[in-house]
Amino acid sequence: MLYQSTRSEKYTATACQAILQGIGPDGGLYMLPDPGARKFPMEKLAQMSAREISAEVLALLLPDFSRREVSEIVEASYKNKFETEDLVPLVKVGDRFILELFRGPTSAFKDVALSVLPHLITASKNKLGVTEDILILTATSGDTGKAALEGFHDVPGTRIIVFYPHGGVSQIQQAQMATQAGSNVRVCAIRGNFDDAQSGVKAIFTSPRAAAALQGKAILSSANSINIGRLAPQVMYYFKAYGDLLRTGEIFPGELVDFVVPTGNFGNILAGYLAKRMGLPAGQFLCASNANNVLTDFLGTGVYDRNRPFHLTISPSMDILISSNLERLLFLASGGNCQEVSSYMDSLKTSGKYRLEPATWAAIQADFLAGYADDAQTKAAIWRVYERYGYLMDTHTAVAWDVADRVPLKNKTVVVSTASPYKFCPAVLSALGEAELGDPFAQLDRLQALTGIPIPANLAGLKELPILHRDIIHKEEMEDYVLA
């Protein structure tokens, strides 16, 4: 089973090659033509631990690795790194379930995958006999950056550069990145938004000048969910949630479960869709956006149109107008039609929009619903759920919860929670009716005093750490920065 570029059949790659390259030579994303060809053993799910589920998923999606190799990778990745043994706890809140993906070392859902990716990269290097360093380039809207730095710092044979939009991430997120230690890490702010940072990184990947300069010295790769090595480890948590529901008798085997996913780059929700193709009895995936509701419109009309104002919201990890992983959905929903995907992507590049073929749109509508919540609705949801159930959501999770309140679903519902509320203190405090406090660390303390929910250890320790990274550049300077 080979991966191929979403834009051309002629660019194929083994899983190892796809992981090291990050993105296809034509700018397409690597994908299996039929990710459902190998099914997850659903009959065993209820007895499996989170790590066993993770290993099973990786063995199915990354066929170059043996079962033993993936088990070793999973053990090494998660050992003593997460707050709970089951990695991603499922909590009942009212008549819904919240899947907490933020119990990892940086309190972001990205930890689930970014704990694994460095191990996959090292293993892929060894398998392919690659001796050059792997240079990881990452654009972040806040959470990927820190989680990637945490995963890659001081990993031999790798270097990592993280770009984030200047002023576009929360103060806590910025503090997390700016204090990152490690001999192989660089962190740099871009004067621009996340889409600028992401486009800049993608352009470096396909730049002949960069390729020539790095020849023989380093191989570029990505820690963003355009890398299949980042996407594949995310598929486990949909199975994990289903296994928990089975074990606790909340559902019977085969019962459909709906998932509500706060979405930006479409990586997380696409992982759910892959799980469904691999045999998970998932009903609908409800794609939840903030005021940057390009995906809501897209799923409702079949027209993707990024020509709209860009909003800075209180859920900054979803402040995105070009949703990268959607390309993989287009590829799968069109039955692997690379010409069709290429024409959408060309049109997106030249006019900022494209219209789906009717068959592709119908295929997508069978699995996806969409809705969005603005900042006021998001804060109202945080308050409502806290007041009613004593459960404190972060702003991204609250977007999902609020959308689920307005879009009717038929099945038991899992709301996917992507961050700790402590990462977005100003908005969460304001939702609880508290006045603004300037200092981000005073805000952490205030939220803890108010709710009694402990500050995650990694955030509590931040204020003691020295600032190590202060670079700010223009978006046009990204390539020079990398080559320097």
Ligand SMILES: *Cc1c(COP(=O)(O)O)cnc(C)c1O
């Ligand atoms: C990255 C992120 C998202 C969006 O995830 P995608 O996989 O890019 O759709 C949502 N919430 C938080 C807190 C995030 O960090």
